[in-house]
Structures are given as structure tokens and as C-alpha cells.
Amino acid sequence: MRIEFTLNGEARAVEVAGTTPLLWVLRESLELSGTKFGCGRALCGACTVHVDGTAVRACSYPVRYVAGKQVRTIEGLERDAVGRAVVGAWIDLDVVQCGWCQPGQCMAAAALLSADASPDDATIDGAMSGNLCRCGTYPRIRAAIHRAAATLRGEDGR
Amino acid sequence: MSAPSTRRDFLAGSLLSGGGLVLGLAFGDRARAASFFPGAAVDFVPHAFLRVAPDGTITFLAKHDEMGQGIHTGLAMTVCEELEVDVDAIRVVPAPADPAFAHSTYGIQVTGGSTSTWTSFDQVRGAGATARAMLVAAAAERWGVDVAACEARDGAVHRTDGSGSATYGELAEAAARQPVPADVPLKDRAQFTRIGKPTPRIDSASKVRGTAVFSLDQRVSGMLTAMVARSPYFGGALKSVDDAAAKAVPGVKAVVRVPSGVAVVADGFWAAFAGREALVTEWEPGEGTRMDTERLRAEFVEKSRSPGLPARSDGDPEGALARAGRTLEAVYEVPYQAHAPMEPLSCMVTLRDDGGAEVVTGSQMLGGDHPAVAGRLGVDPSKVTFRNSYLGGGFGRRANPGSDFTLEAVEVALAARSLGAPIKTVWTREDDLRGGWYRPMFVDAMAAGLDGGEVVAWRHRVVGQSIIEGTPFAPLLIQNGIDATSVEGAADMPYAIPNLGVELHTVALPVPVQWWRSVGHSNTAFAKESFLDECAEALGRDPCELRRALLADHPRLLRVLNLAAEKAGWDTPPPAGVGRGVAVHESFKGFAAHVVEASIEDGRPRVRRIVCAIDCGPVVNPDQVESQLQGAAIFALSATLGSQITFRDGRVVESNFHDFQVVRMHEAPVVEVHIVDSTDEMGGIGEVGVPGIAPAVCSALRAAGGPRVRRLPVGNQLA
Ligand code: FES
Ligand code: FES
Numbered sequence: 081m082r083i084e085f086t087l088n089g090e091a092r093a094v095e096v097a098g099t100t101p102l103l104w105v106l107r108e109s110l111e112l113s114g115t116k117f118g119c120g121r122a123l124c125g126a127c128t129v130h131v132d133g134t135a136v137r138a139c140s141y142p143v144r145y146v147a148g149k150q151v152r153t154i155e156g157l158e159r160d161a162v163g164r165a166v167v168g169a170w171i172d173l174d175v176v177q178c179g180w181c182q183p184g185q186c187m188a189a190a191a192l193l194s195a196d197a198s199p200d201d202a203t204i205d206g207a208m209s210g211n212l213c214r215c216g217t218y219p220r221i222r223a224a225i226h227r228a229a230a231t232l233r234g235e236d237g238r
Numbered sequence: 239m240s241a242p243s244t245r246r247d248f249l250a251g252s253l254l255s256g257g258g259l260v261l262g263l264a265f266g267d268r269a270r271a272a273s274f275f276p277g278a279a280v281d282f283v284p285h286a287f288l289r290v291a292p293d294g295t296i297t298f299l300a301k302h303d304e305m306g307q308g309i310h311t312g313l314a315m316t317v318c319e320e321l322e323v324d325v326d327a328i329r330v331v332p333a334p335a336d337p338a339f340a341h342s343t344y345g346i347q348v349t350g351g352s353t354s355t356w357t358s359f360d361q362v363r364g365a366g367a368t369a370r371a372m373l374v375a376a377a378a379e380r381w382g383v384d385v386a387a388c389e390a391r392d393g394a395v396h397r398t399d400g401s402g403s404a405t406y407g408e409l410a411e412a413a414a415r416q417p418v419p420a421d422v423p424l425k426d427r428a429q430f431t432r433i434g435k436p437t438p439r440i441d442s443a444s445k446v447r448g449t450a451v452f453s454l455d456q457r458v459s460g461m462l463t464a465m466v467a468r469s470p471y472f473g474g475a476l477k478s479v480d481d482a483a484a485k486a487v488p489g490v491k492a493v494v495r496v497p498s499g500v501a502v503v504a505d506g507f508w509a510a511f512a513g514r515e516a517l518v519t520e521w522e523p524g525e526g527t528r529m530d531t532e533r534l535r536a537e538f539v540e541k542s543r544s545p546g547l548p549a550r551s552d553g554d555p556e557g558a559l560a561r562a563g564r565t566l567e568a569v570y571e572v573p574y575q576a577h578a579p580m581e582p583l584s585c586m587v588t589l590r591d592d593g594g595a596e597v598v599t600g601s602q603m604l605g606g607d608h609p610a611v612a613g614r615l616g617v618d619p620s621k622v623t624f625r626n627s628y629l630g631g632g633f634g635r636r637a638n639p640g641s642d643f644t645l646e647a648v649e650v651a652l653a654a655r656s657l658g659a660p661i662k663t664v665w666t667r668e669d670d671l672r673g674g675w676y677r678p679m680f681v682d683a684m685a686a687g688l689d690g691g692e693v694v695a696w697r698h699r700v701v702g703q704s705i706i707e708g709t710p711f712a713p714l715l716i717q718n719g720i721d722a723t724s725v726e727g728a729a730d731m732p733y734a735i736p737n738l739g740v741e742l743h744t745v746a747l748p749v750p751v752q753w754w755r756s757v758g759h760s761n762t763a764f765a766k767e768s769f770l771d772e773c774a775e776a777l778g779r780d781p782c783e784l785r786r787a788l789l790a791d792h793p794r795l796l797r798v799l800n801l802a803a804e805k806a807g808w809d810t811p812p813p814a815g816v817g818r819g820v821a822v823h824e825s826f827k828g829f830a831a832h833v834v835e836a837s838i839e840d841g842r843p844r845v846r847r848i849v850c851a852i853d854c855g856p857v858v859n860p861d862q863v864e865s866q867l868q869g870a871a872i873f874a875l876s877a878t879l880g881s882q883i884t885f886r887d888g889r890v891v892e893s894n895f896h897d898f899q900v901v902r903m904h905e906a907p908v909v910e911v912h913i914v915d916s917t918d919e920m921g922g923i924g925e926v927g928v929p930g931i932a933p934a935v936c937s938a939l940r941a942a943g944g945p946r947v948r949r950l951p952v953g954n955q956l957a
Contacts, residue, residue: 097488100508101508104506104507104508107455107507108457108506108507108508111457112448113448113451113454113455113457114447114448114449115448116448116454116580116581116630117454117507117581117582118580118581118582118667118895119667119894119895120511120666120667120894121667121894121895121896123894123895123896124580124667124895126580153448154447154448155447155448157447158447167446167447170442170446171438171442171443171446174438174439174442174861174862174865175442175446176306176439176441176442176445176446177306177307177308177865177866177869178305178306178445178579178580178581178628178629178630178631178632179306179441179445179446179450179452179628179630180452180579180580180581180630180631181580182445182446183446183447183448186446204903205903205904206904208903208904209902209903209904210902211902211903212580212895212900212902213580213872214578214579214580214631214633214873214876214900215306215580215631215869215873216868216869216870216871216872216873216875216901216906217865217868217869218872218901218902218903218906219868219906219908219909220865220868221903222903222906
């Protein structure tokens with residue numbers, strides 16, 4: 081079926097089976113491979129994207145449900161201040177190790193910071209516990225979320 | 239004491255000549271070196287590692303694979319230190335498969351054993367220094383001055399009298415005509431301006447922004463995707479397959495038989511997945527029925543009651559145990575463990591008309607995969623090219639001794655050759671967790687004799703599968719029936735106990751096993767350090783004090799132990815309800831100590847704080863040492879608390895991250911890392927932070943009032 085939606089601010093249309101997970105449409109049909117595959121069962125968060133501002137698991141999200149909606153992926157994250165703060169903090173603190181989980185981590189963190197400008201550690205735990213990092217970068221992810229929040233509040237965060 | 243031959247000794251002993259050969263290859267043949275840099279005809283390519291183009295672009299080929307450990311940044315810092323150029327002014331590209339990029343001591347191209355930094359340090363510095371010397375010589379010639387009147391700095395050669403300078407790009411063509419100097423002096427440590435300083439990773443921005451290319455992200459036009467249905471039984475075989483429904487799935491191009499099972503080749507991941515779901519297969523379990531965790535546990539424990547092959551015998555362990563005033567015995571167990579790198583495995587193969595192939599992959603061991611593919615295709619290795627990617631985690635899995643996922647992808651490409659397309663064979667998480675090549679399951683039977691407030695006898699019996707048996711490494715690493723990796727960390731244990739025996743029972747089972755971050759140490763350190771704590775408890779001695787007393791002759795272990803204990807506040811009481819546990823262990827030429835604070839809440843373990851100290855000798859990038867130690871702690875914590883691979887009726891029980899439970903954000907403790915300012919021998923880092931976690935956590939839980947956990951993972955044993 082033909083599905084039209086907005087992807088990172090641009091109108092897009094794809095011709096695919098509506099049950100295909102959004103992840104494979106992004107990665108293969110649209111050649112945006114920043115969104116990663118880690119489990120395929122909504123268990124790891126590697127595939128996190130935003131649909132109408134909400135973080136969803138693209139691996140388990142049939143593409144037909146994005147018809148008419150706004151989809152944002154890591155490739156479009158820096159289009160707003162929250163996204164820029166997140167990416168900036170991640171780079172500044174050298175959060176990444178292998179990096180495979182990190183686009184998903186950033187998408188989850190940006191969704192969190194859009195909803196709560198000053199999350200405490202318990203809030204971070206709640207929002208981020210669906211995003212696995214096998215390399216164990218959690219301490220730096222936590223620090224980077226605090227750093228991004230500080231940046232967004234206009235503090236230098238250091 | 240018999241020094242066991244571990245992986246690193248194997249290289250040292252057997253392949254020293256390889257080291258010279260490597261240098262010879264990498265430095266000797268400039269025409270060949272230039273072939274690694276397409277289009278480099280007029281550029282300056284002093285050797286296999288570096289190319290300076292006239293436009294000033296400097297390309298560095300990284301011989302070690304970047305799987306998260308920051309080695310591309312570390313190697314770049316190392317070459318830049320001598321080349322006198324900033325890290326962000328060079329481009330780092332993964333090396334192609336070629337003996338020029340062989341591991342400096344293992345002799346083949348591989349990344350593993352926590353060896354990348356220390357084994358390549360002098361070689362890569364030499365690469366930078368050689369290039370710098372030739373650039374300086376070219377500048378001196380241009381200006382008609384002595385090289386002493388020229389100085390390399392910030393990507394340019396400057397006249398020391400300030401009268402001029404030329405960039406490396408401007409000098410590239412002239413430098414290419416200089417002879418390669420035989421012996422270039424390297425800097426003293428005191429002269430370092432880049433090595434030793436916390437330095438940002440070169441791959442952070444691209445990985446955060448999703449533009450870094452991993453194996454699964456690789457695509458070429460016309461590419462197809464394959465998924466393989468494999469036997470659910472290790473050692474099983476295909477009995478029947480009905481592929482009619484699979485072939486009817488839109489996008490499925492072919493269903494083909496391969497040695498490992500049935501491959502569905504399709505237009506994209508989702509079609510391949512749907513096609514494989516539609517396959518109807520029946521499997522003959524064969525030997526696979528032997529795999530049943532509860533049965534194996536009983537078998538292993540039974541075996542551990544009788545003496546194994548001796549791996550070490552100091553004094554008279556059996557006599558001393560018999561004579562001791564008091565003896566302690568305990569059995570420790572660890573399960574099969576999957577690596578579960580976050581990026582599932584994949585490998586793309588394009589068959590060439592000349593019988594060769596192009597392989598695009600994410601491998602830790604091109605030096606094994608390259609000849610394996612050439613061998614399977616029956617062609618000279620020159621007809622097989624490899625392109626490596628960033629690795630979305632490795633932990634050992636991508637250095638497969640049988641090149642399993644690489645060769646399987648070749649089999650798929652061969653079986654589906656008539657499609658005439660590049661084929662990327664991909665794995666799902668279920669395939670990964672159920673695909674074997676695990677860290678083996680082990681039982682460690684411990685016994686100690688206590689007398690006069692001291693540990694006077696110690697016996698450590700290891701029961702488990704050999705990782706090395708059946709691999710090309712066997713002749714070197716298995717001696718007198720002892721696989722050195724099965725007893726590493728036990729046979730070389732440092733504690734001064736006069737009567738000390740280490741024995742091994744090697745068990746043969748159909749499941750393939752492999753090195754998993756820290757290899758044998760992931761098991762032996764758990765048993766050794768936990769049991770030493772049991773001895774301390776029985777003797778009424780402080781666990782740190784007992785270790786200090788037994789490590790008098792091991793200054794580097796003592797130093798990390800004291801540092802971790804001090805930073806953790808070992809001598810001050812922990813918060814109410816919190817217990818502290820300690821572990822200290824040497825592995826991969828690195829020395830680590832951990833102090834863990836944990837509590838038990840509603841019958842569940844809660845690890846609150848991990849303090850680690852490491853001595854890995856001189857450090858290249860302290861920020862990445864910290865990062866590796868944090869990551870190692872959390873990786874190890876997953877295996878300590880929740881993750882395991884178990885078998886029931888011949889099949890793997892776990893399938894994905896709901897039942898293979900790894901640590902998540904809310905369970906991740908604070909991890910404090912302290913690096914010893916050490917001028918001792920350089921050693922490993924990436925694996926060194928793993929072995930101490932399990933015993934320190936279990937001792938902390940014990941100190942918090944829980945039982946002594948002797949079987950990993952802790953799971954719900956505290957409930
Ligand atoms: S791949 Fe979607 S949650 Fe894991
Ligand atoms: S950085 Fe490797 S999985 Fe998170």
C-alpha cells in the first residue's frame with residue numbers, strides 16, 4: 081500500500097506492505113540506517129524513533145500507523161534545540177562505545193527532555209530503562225542527560 | 239609453578255618471528271603498501287599504515303577493529319604523537335585484510351585478548367616516526383639545509399630559524415622519493431604531548447548521529463538479504479523441509495540448502511524474516527539431546543569429585559588438605575553465556591566471476607576469515623577482498639575460530655549464485671542467542687585447608703568444555719591435555735599458599751564454545767575470589783587484609799587493591815543495610831581491583847556502587863580506560879545478576895532480551911574508576927575489568943546479610 085507521512089520535516093511516500101515494521105522501511109526503503117535493529121521485539125530500544133513526538137519502537141510499529149503523521153529519526157534529531165543539546169552532550173562526554181545503541185538512546189533521551197526539562201535520576205531510570213546498552217555506557221548516558229538538561233536551562237552544565 | 243601458556247604466551251613463544259615479518263611487510267614493500275590506498279600513485283605512502291596526499295589529507299589504516307573500545311582513537315593518538323599532527327587532522331580507516339596488518343604478536347590479523355594497545359604501540363609509533371623523518375628529509379632537501387635545522391610540528395615542517403615552513407601535503411611528493419630510514423628513534427615518554435592525555439573519541443559524532451557505518455548498515459545496489467533456519471539442536475541435522483509457503487511470501491527470491499540449514503533469500507530483512515517464519519522444518523536432534531542444563535550440572539559436579547589433570551601443583555596439596563585442622567569445600571557454577579553484541583551478526587558476500595569474492599563484514603579476525611573464505615572458494619587469497627566495518631559490539635563473538643558467520647554467508651552466496659546478486663546474510667537476536675559459540679558452562683570445585691589462622695592448602699578443580707580444542711590454536715594452547723584458557727586465572731593464581739593444586743576435567747559436548755570477554759578468567763576469578771572470601775570469613779579475617787597478606791610478592795596487585803580499598807572507604811563502615819565485597823585479579827597483563835557496595839531489597843540484589851582500580855602500565859587515553867572499566871563492570875554485572883544460556887531437552891531456553899536479561903539503566907550502579915599512574919609494563923584493559931565483578935558482587939551480598947551465592951547468575955537466589 082502507499083503510505084504518506086512526514087519524515088524529519090519532509091513529505092515522504094512509500095509503497096510497501098502496511099504490516100512491514102517502520103524500522104525496515106526507514107533502514108531499507110528510505111536508506112536511513114541511523115535507526116538500529118537490536119531485538120525486533122520492542123525489548124532493547126535500539127530502533128527508537130519519534131512518531132508525533134512520542135518515542136516508539138520502530139521494529140514493532142507497523143508502517144501503516146505512521147500514515148499522515150510526523151516521524152523523526154536520529155537523522156532529524158538536531159532539527160530542534162532539545163535534539164541539539166542531546167547530541168552535543170553525547171559527543172562532549174564521549175558516551176559511545178560500540179555506538180550501536182546510541183541513536184536509540186539519544187531519541188529516548190530527547191523524548192524525555194521534551195517532557196521533563198529537569199529529570200532527576202529516578203525519572204531518567206524510568207524513561208531510559210527500555211534502552212539497552214550492552215557496552216555498559218549507562219553512567220555516561222545519565223551524565224549526558226543531566227548535561228543536556230543543563231544546556232537547555234541555559235546553564236553550562238559542567 | 240608451571241606458567242600456563244595463555245593466548246599471549248602462545249604468540250610470544252611461537253610467533254616472535256611473525257613480529258619481525260609483520261614489520262617487514264608493513265614497512266618493507268612500498269609498492270604493495272600503496273595498493274592499500276586506492277589512487278595513491280603520486281602520494282606519500284611510506285608503509286602500509288599511512289598515506290599523505292598532496293592536498294594534505296592524511297589517511298591512517300587502523301590494524302585493529304573498533305568495537306567500542308576506542309582503539310581507533312588510541313591508535314590515531316599513537317601515530318600522531320610521532321607524526322606531529324593532531325588526531326582530528328587525520329582520517330582513520332579500517333585496514334583491509336592483509337598480512338601487513340597482522341597482530342604484532344599473534345601473527346594474524348585479529349583484535350582480541352586486550353592486546354591491541356600494548357602490542358601495536360611501538361610499531362604504530364614507528365610508523366608515525368618513519369613518515370615524519372621522511373617528510374623532514376624532504377623539507378631539508380628542498381631548503382638545502384640539514385635535517386637538524388628542520389622541525390616537524392602540527393602537520394608541517396618548520397625551519398628552526400623561523401624562515402619558512404611547508405605543510406605535509408606540500409612535502410608529500412618529495413617525501414615519497416626519500417629512502418625509508420632504517421631506524422628512527424622514538425620519543426621518550428616525557429616528550430609525549432598527546433599520549434596520556436584524555437582525548438575525545440574520533441568516532442563519537444558519527445556514531446551519535448547515526449552516520450557511522452556498521453556491517454548491518456552496509457548496502458550495495460541490487461543486494462538481497464538472507465536469513466538461515468538452523469538446527470535448534472547442536473549436532474542436529476535437517477530431516478525435512480517444506481518451503482512452499484516460504485517461496486510464496488512476497489519478496490522471497492529463493493530458498494536454498496546450506497550446510498548449517500535452510501536459507502531464505504529475499505528482498506530485504508522483513509521479507510527474509512517472513513519467509514523464514516513460513517518454512518516448515520523438521521530436525522533430527524542427534525547428539526544435541528545431551529544438552530540439558532540440569533543434567534549437565536549434575537554430571538559436572540559428579541566429575542568434580544574426582545581428581546582431574548594437574549595444571550599446577552605446589553607443595554603437597556592433597557596431604558596438606560588431609561592434615562589441616564579445618565577444611566572448607568565449596569562448588570561454584572557458571573552457565574553458558576552469550577556475547578549478545580548489540581548489533582546482530584551479518585556478512586555480505588558478492589561472488590566474483592574469477593571465482594573470488596568481495597566480503598563486507600564486521601569481524602574481529604580478518605586474519606582467520608580471509609584465508610577461510612579463500613579456502614572455501616578454492617582461490618588464492620588475493621582474489622578475496624574484505625571490507626570491515628565498525629563493530630556493534632564484539633566481546634569475542636566476532637573473532638570466530640571457525641569463521642562461522644562469515645563462511646555461512648559464503649555458503650548462502652554460493653547456493654544462491656544463480657540470483658546473481660550480492661547477498662547479506664543477517665542474524666536476528668534469536669539467532670544470536672540460540673546460535674552457540676558461548677562462553678562454556680563451568681563447575682569449579684574448591685577446597686581449602688586452614689591452620690593457625692592461615693590458608694595452608696588450596697585446591698581448585700575446573701570442569702568444563704575446551705574453547706581451544708578443535709581449533710588451529712590447539713597445538714599451541716593445549717599441552718598435556720590442559721587447555722590453558724580453561725585454567726587461566728586459576729593455575730597462575732598469585733596468592734602465597736604453600737600447598738596449591740589446580741586440576742582440570744575437560745568435557746566434550748556438542749555445543750560450540752568460544753572466548754567471551756575475559757575468557758577463562760570470567761569463571762576462575764569468580765571461584766578463586768569468592769572462595770578466598772569464604773576462607774577469610776572462616777578465619778575471621780578481613781577480606782582485604784587477608785589478600786594483602788597473601789600478595790606480598792605482587793606489588794602491582796597490592797597497589798590496585800590498596801587504591802580501590804582506599805577510594806571505596808573500605809575501613810569506614812558502609813551505609814546501613816549495605817555490604818561491601820572486594821576482588822583483585824590479574825588478567826591479560828592488566829591488574830584490577832574492585833570494591834562493590836550492594837544491598838538486598840525485597841529479596842533482590844541491588845548493586846549501588848562499584849569502585850575499580852586498574853594498573854595497565856602507561857596509558858594512551860585515560861578517558862577511554864575509564865570508559866572501558868565502566869563498561870566492563872556493567873557487562874560483567876549482567877552475567878552476574880541475570881543473563882545466562884540454559885538448555886532444556888536439547889534446546890536453548892532463552893531467545894531474546896526478555897529472558898536473556900542484561901543490566902538496564904535502573905540497575906546500573908555508579909562506577910568509579912581510578913587509574914594507577916604506572917610506569918610498569920604496558921598491559922591490557924578491555925577485559926581486565928570483567929573478572930572481579932562477579933565475586934565482588936557476591937561477597938558484597940554476603941556481607942549485606944545474604945547467603946554466599948555460588949552459582950551465577952544470582953537471579954532470584956536471594957528471595
Ligand atoms: S530493535 Fe526495536 S526495541 Fe529492539
Ligand atoms: S554503545 Fe555499544 S551497545 Fe551501547
